[in-house]
Amino acid sequence: LLSDTYSAEKQLTRALAKFARATSNEKLSQAFHAHLEETFVGYALINGSAFILDVSILWMTYEHLHLF
Numbered sequence: 001l002l003s004d005t006y007s008a009e010k011q012l013t014r015a016l017a018k019f020a021r022a023t024s025n026e027k028l029s030q031a032f033h034a035h036l037e038e039t040f041v042g043y044a045l046i047n048g049s050a051f052i053l054d055v056s057i058l059w060m061t062y063e064h065l066h067l068f
Contacts, residue, residue: 002046006057009043
């Protein structure tokens with residue numbers, strides 16, 4: 001479960017960055033950037049927690065987000 005969440009957050013972070021760059025609508029770009037910041041915090045918390053707990057997070061691709 002932790003590795004799935006980690007994978008999803010990492011992939012979503014990449015996708016949101018691409019979406020923010022791809023849009024020409026300023027408000028939409030700002031919304032993507034805001035969501036990107038929130039998602040990155042989640043990604044960093046999972047990564048930091050795994051480090052503190054000395055748990056290895058296996059890189060497993062969460063298939064539903066693999067489309068991005």
